[in-house]
Amino acid sequence: MSSPHWLAPVASAPVDATVPLPGSKSMTNRALILAALATGPGRVVRPLRSRDTLLMADALRGLGVGIVEDDGAWRVSPNELIGPAQLDVGLAGTVMRFLPPVAALARGEVAIDGDPRSRERPMGPILAALRDLGAEIDDGGREAMPFTVHATGAVRGGAVTIDASGSSQLVSGLLLAAPRFAKGVEVRHEGPPVPSAPHLEMTVQMLREAGAVVETGDDVWRVAPGPIRGRDWEIEPDLSNSAEFLGAALVTAGRVTVPGWPAKTTQPGDALRGLLAAMGAEVSYGPDGLTVRGTGTFTGLEADLHEVGELTPVLAALAALASTPSRLTGIAHLRGHETDRLAALVNEINALGGDARELADGLEIRPRPLHGGVFHTYDDHRMVMAASVLGLAVPGIEVENVATVGKTLPDFTDLWSGMLAPRTPTGKG
Template sequence: MPTEPSWTAPLAEAEVDATVRVPGSKSITNRAYVLAALSSGRTWVRRPLDSRDARLMEGALTAMGCRIEHVDDGVRVGPLSRASDAARVDLGNAGTVARFTPPLAALGTRAVRFDGDAAIRRRPLSPLIGALRDLGADIVDEGGTPGAPPLTVRGRGGLAGGEVELDSSASSQFLSALLLAAPAFEHGVTVRLVGEVPSEPHIAMTIDMLRRFGAAPQRAGSEFHVPAGRLELPEYTVEPDLSTAAPFVVAPLLTGGSVHIPDWPRQTTQPGDWLRSLIAELGGKAVFTGDGLTVTGGGGLPGMDLDLHEVGELTPVVAALLCFADGPSTISGVAHLRGHETDRLAALATELTALGGDVSETADGLTIRPAALHAGTFHTYDDHRLVMAGAVLGLRVPGIAVENPETVGKTFPGFVDAWTGMLSGLPPD
């Protein structure tokens, strides 16, 4: 990974012909770590993501008394211990860590202080903290915003559980946080949702993983129930991160040629699997071949109207791609992206327009009209998905300087090398 403040995204000089290995799913890795920490025995989590967010989760669990051991092809995660000494958790700017770990602290026996980067203090958290308080958790606000870091969760040795209402419209992670911890509550947890959930696929992922670890989650519309129960799974293998694969998957649409992604699962709850249908709609082909998925570019790129409500994290890469469409496009259903690492809608509209694009915000998305792009700096706002979007722009526009490429280490520390290797024809590591 380069150390300079910007990276000039390479121009595609020819059709791509590459195999690219993407790292493990962040969403699956951090869910697996939480479930392993709540299990009765140790779990070997194979092929997990090794990135800043995953390391922050490991650090959080270690601070709360969980034994983490790096071994060949993975990490062994031991159950959380019970101790009375205080602990501190660094959240960085990791949403899954900020949301998944406070319930664990509420179930424990120590006071745990949570804080992180300045950006994490601005990201939505209070609905989850309010729900935990309704369930009996002892949580002390220590900053200027109630229900936001810095805060301390004072564990009292467990929680009875019961019924609670939750507004998870700002992030499906609020609901996932309660469901993942629910088996360790004395009577389990029943969550009644108020409002809409932004990402049904991530909820499906949480429910699927709970079942794999031995829980018995139930759903009836907007009501979820997870009874108390014993979790145990000796070994769990993490799928590749299909959202992180997005820039590589769309590259052949702009360059021609093909890209092969090994180990792409044929069945998955990951929202990134939607990319296969997008490629077909845009005139390309996405077919399972050998050990994974092969994507081949088509002809022209039509404008499209896309509701990305269920796959919001793909918005930066898709928006960059649609800048090269033959006609106007709209992206809708993603108002919740204003509360991610940055306000992604404002950032995309600002940065794409600064490079000559005709991009404007709507109430819940973006409107993108054809326009000639030019060289310039693409600011990334400490957002890993914006680095990936900048790389996509660089395929067709020379001189795109992507600011702070190191921020992509949140999900793919080797992204720049993998991207350069794809365009140079170098084999994957």
């Protein structure tokens, strides 16, 4: 009987590949929200089509928003938001944090729930904030899903203070809907630093591109009430999803180019340029995109990943294969992601013979010879990506539930095998 697991392919030679990536999940879901709340129609061009973004589109349809295919784009027609509705957020942080403020603008009851693990993810701060801003929400005192929004068609808005140290999405969710609140919103953060600051910059920039008036200060964001313009949103490639492909260049001493890499972006994945260079990669940028070349050996990494925590699983896998120890810090908040990513990475790396341990706010990884075995993924797409990087150098790594990578990159296994396929020499006549 065949194994239910996916055997991560070993690289038989240095990779030499150009890997075009689909659109950014973070940009796609922000664009869908802004388009749904706009005063006129718009399009999301080259959107990511993955579980997270399809959940967002389906939830907005459930509230009455028109979203249809339009020559490779999504055409969005805003309508009056109405209930009753039952919305499924899956395990998508952007969906579970961005939807409740939108649901509060509807008329009728809107019930929101998701996968079992989603009920453990931090939601209390945004639910409390929405109540302070005038929304009525019944969560049975759980401060988590499932909950029901008793929406009246409008939200008062105003000033609110929250602790967003668990996720920047708690702030972004409030800001994206804020122009439609009667008084707008002033969000003030009090607590440990908010993680993933680039994602907040993305939210602010996209709001401004849609015509909203946004002011920012130290741990404070103000959005004035006003119309959101319908427009076309051009979605960039998902740079965070490039980490494992670019990392393959280091592991195999090869070359990987990601075309369409923006010269300037708010995506956290852009930090890969400096992080991979610090590990010994040759990184170059040009008209063809971003290119990473491995040199045959690479070192560990000492880095504060507070702003780019989503890159941690792949960087941890690289660290386990590096020539020197690594220390990755500033990522205590990853314990509240799709899974407890710190515990999961330690468990799975050590189960393969590695030497990883948790720190109060991160990971310490010392390279050791690894062996094959089952790599559990905990319904976490980035654990699949980490396992695949290890599998390039370690025969016999069996990835449990590889399909969970469809959360953000449904075509992952095809892209991965395509990257590893030998290149066919082109003859010259």
